[in-house]
Every structure is written in C-alpha cells, then in structure tokens.
Amino acid sequence: MVGRARFELAVSWSQTRRFTGLSYRPRFLSRLILDRLGPVSKKVSESDVHIRPMLEADLDAVLEITNSAFRELVERTTGRRHDGPMFASGLGRYRLSLDPLGCHVAVRGNEVVGANFSVLRGRLGWFGPLAVRPGAQGLGIAQLLVQEFVRSAEARGATLMGLETIANSPQHVHLYMKLGFRPSWTGISFRREARPGKLSPGVEVDGAVPELSYAYPGYDAANDARATRDTNSGVSLGYRDGFAICHTVSTLWADPAIAYVPLIVAPDRETFDVLVRAVESVAREHGKMRVVTQVPGSSLATQDALLEHGYETGGAALRMKRGESLDYDAGPFFYCDDWH
Numbered sequence: 602m603v604g605r606a607r608f609e610l611a612v613s614w615s616q617t618r619r620f621t622g623l624s625y626r627p628r629f630l631s632r633l634i635l636d637r638l639g640p641v642s643k644k645v646s647e648s649d650v651h652i653r654p655m656l657e658a659d660l661d662a663v664l665e666i667t668n669s670a671f672r673e674l675v676e677r678t679t680g681r682r683h684d685g686p687m688f689a690s691g692l693g694r695y696r697l698s699l700d701p702l703g704c705h706v707a708v709r710g711n712e713v714v715g716a717n718f719s720v721l722r723g724r725l726g727w728f729g730p731l732a733v734r735p736g737a738q739g740l741g742i743a744q745l746l747v748q749e750f751v752r753s754a755e756a757r758g759a760t761l762m763g764l765e766t767i768a769n770s771p772q773h774v775h776l777y778m779k780l781g782f783r784p785s786w787t788g789i790s791f792r793r794e795a796r797p798g799k800l801s802p803g804v805e806v807d808g809a810v811p812e813l814s815y816a817y818p819g820y821d822a823a824n825d826a827r828a829t830r831d832t833n834s835g836v837s838l839g840y841r842d843g844f845a846i847c848h849t850v851s852t853l854w855a856d857p858a859i860a861y862v863p864l865i866v867a868p869d870r871e872t873f874d875v876l877v878r879a880v881e882s883v884a885r886e887h888g889k890m891r892v893v894t895q896v897p898g899s900s901l902a903t904q905d906a907l908l909e910h911g912y913e914t915g916g917a918a919l920r921m922k923r924g925e926s927l928d929y930d931a932g933p934f935f936y937c938d939d940w941h
C-alpha cells in the first residue's frame with residue numbers, strides 16, 4: 602500500500618498540473634506561505650517542503666498517512682495498538698469533492714508527508730483530519746498546512762474558523778493557539794440505535810438546500826449536499842427551513858455499521874425532531890443500526906432534545922475557534938455539526 606502510494610505520487614508536479622488544469626506555482630506559493638508565517642516555520646525551509654492543493658492521485662497516500670499518524674497517536678497516548686484503518690476509505694474522495702480548494706498536502710521531494718482536509722460553508726470554515734507522517738513530525742509541517750487552510754478560507758470569505766482536537770494534549774493546544782485559535786469550546790458525540798419509521802410528510806430527499814443564515818450569517822451547506830450526492834455517500838434531507846445530511850456510506854470513521862450524520866440544522870424543535878427521525882429512518886433503510894453525530898457543547902437545547910430522543914453521549918473533543926461570532930452555536934436553533 603505504502604509502496605503503491607509512493608509510486609503513484611512519484612509523478613512530477615508538471616504532470617499533476619496537467620491532470621487538473623491548475624495554473625499554480627508551488628515555489629511561489631511556498632514563498633507566500635513562508636512570508637506570512639514569519640517565525641512559525643523556522644524548522645522547514647522552502648526547498649524542503651511545499652504545500653499544494655490535494656489531488657485525486659494523492660488520496661491513497663493521504664489515507665495511509667492519516668491512518669498511520671492517528672494510529673501512532675492512539676498508541677502513544679493510550680498504550681493500545683489500533684490494528685486496521687481508523688478512517689473510512691471514502692473520506693478523501695468525499696472531502697475532495699466537497700471542498701477541493703480547502704484540501705492540501707505537504708510535499709517533501711516527491712513524497713507527500715502531510716495532509717489536511719477542510720470544509721467551507723459560506724462564511725464558516727473548519728479543518729481536519731490533519732496529519733503528518735510520523736517520521737516527518739516536529740518540523741513545522743502542520744503549521745504550514747493550517748496556515749494554508751486559514752489563507753484559503755479567508756480568501757474565500759470565511760469570517761469564522763475552527764477545528765476539533767484533543768483537550769489533554771499540550772502539543773495540540775499549543776499548535777493551534779500559536780495559529781490564533783482559542784480553546785474554549787467542546788464538541789460532544791451523540792449516538793443511538795436507529796429507529797425504523799417512514800419519512801414524515803414534507804421531508805424532501807436531495808431537494809433544494811434552505812437558507813441557513815439563522816445559524817451563522819452566510820451559512821451555506823449546498824456543497825455538502827452536492828458532494829453527498831456526487832459520491833453516493835448518502836442523502837440530504839430538507840424539512841421546512843431545516844436541513845440534514847445522512848451518510849450511509851461512512852465518510853469519516855472506518856466502522857461500516859454506523860450511519861454518520863455530519864450535519865443537522867433546524868430553526869425550531871419540531872423541525873429538528875422530524876429531521877432526527879428522518880436520518881434514523883434513512884439509516885435503517887440502508888441496513889445501518891446506529892446513528893452517530895456530534896453536537897457543539899454550547900448547543901444546549903440540541904443536547905436536551907437528543908437525550909429526550911434516547912441518544913447517549915460518547916466522548917467530547919476540544920473545539921477551538923478564531924474569527925467573528927465565536928459563540929454563534931449557543932444561538933436559539935438546533936444544531937448537530939461534526940468538525941472532525
């Protein structure tokens with residue numbers, strides 16, 4: 602797998618540029634990034650590493666790096682070995698389809714040594730999973746990747762950015778604080794057995810995406826819906842002004858038994874309840890017995906609602922943010938949103 606991925610990546614930059622039609626000069630970009638970083642990237646020089654947009658040809662290597670970096674992290678922090686992949690094989694294809702300009706790789710020589718995915722929803726952007734090959738860590742590569750996420754998201758109008766990370770890791774908190782993110786929020790996992798049932802009248806499958814600015818000004822989930830459809834990962838569900846995405850082919854964790862719900866946004870409890878039952882019904886239709894989602898720690902009404910629906914809480918992640926309206930998720934709407 603590693604050998605094959607490396608072989609595929611041994612294409613020259615001029616070849617990859619022809620694949621995509623991108624007019625893009627990596628050395629120039631590296632210079633830009635290094636100029637902006639100032640003291641951040643003292644450990645890698647321009648000639649060592651450059652950051653460029655992720656390509657489909659990178660995806661095998663990216664998945665291998667992401668799995669090996671996270672497996673090594675789990676083993677180092679818990680003492681437990683994780684055999685097999687941690688992330689779904691469809692992660693890269695889905696996220697590259699969702700936001701190709703927000704996915705980046707770090708390249709040293711001809712080898713991809715780091716990768717970062719991100720999602721931009723109008724003016725709100727978040728990134729992850731971020732990973733650097735274990736043998737290339739500690740050189741400032743993650744900082745280059747995150748800096749490029751910030752540049753790209755800002756250039757495309759993002760006013761609020763975030764990530765989820767490990768609360769009890771000084772390394773992670775230091776890394777993201779250095780890049781301007783504040784560690785003041787959480788994201789809490791919720792899951793339950795999917796209840797069978799019919800879709801309520803009025804629920805639209807893969808229909809138009811409603812206006813979601815009541816969650817955050819300019820919030821736009823149209824790309825989530827399009828990428829879900831284009832990669833056959835699941836469906837989007839609309840009901841009145843509410844919206845949900847349900848993935849029956851996992852786009853995050855490797856566990857094939859779960860339906861993964863990256864997003865539910867609803868202006869009121871009734872709409873939220875209809876969408877929660879709708880994602881469960883879609884899950885069951887596709888033979889998935891459990892539904893997994895993530896809720897901002899500030900979205901208290903959403904957590905109460907899910908507990909009333911019989912959901913159980915799992916782990917919590919530290920959520921870090923920078924930008925405007927940092928506490929938007931405490932607003933009077935219902936909101937499941939996974940920033941992994």
Ligand SMILES: CC(C)(COP(=O)(O)OP(=O)(O)OC[C@H]1O[C@@H](n2cnc3c(N)ncnc32)[C@H](O)[C@@H]1OP(=O)(O)O)[C@@H](O)C(=O)NCCC(=O)NCCS
Pocket residue numbers: 641670671674729730731732733734737738739740741742743744745765766767771772773775776779
């Ligand atoms: C986390 C990860 C992406 C960082 O990548 P990296 O390229 O090694 O990171 P960088 O070299 O850019 O920066 C690491 C920073 O943390 C600092 N650091 C390292 N260990 C530390 C510790 N124990 N306490 C505090 N800071 C620490 C480094 O000194 C450096 O900061 P500095 O430039 O101010 O000196 C990488 O270790 C990885 O892939 N880990 C496994 C997957 C993972 O955890 N992904 C992120 C999940 S949110």
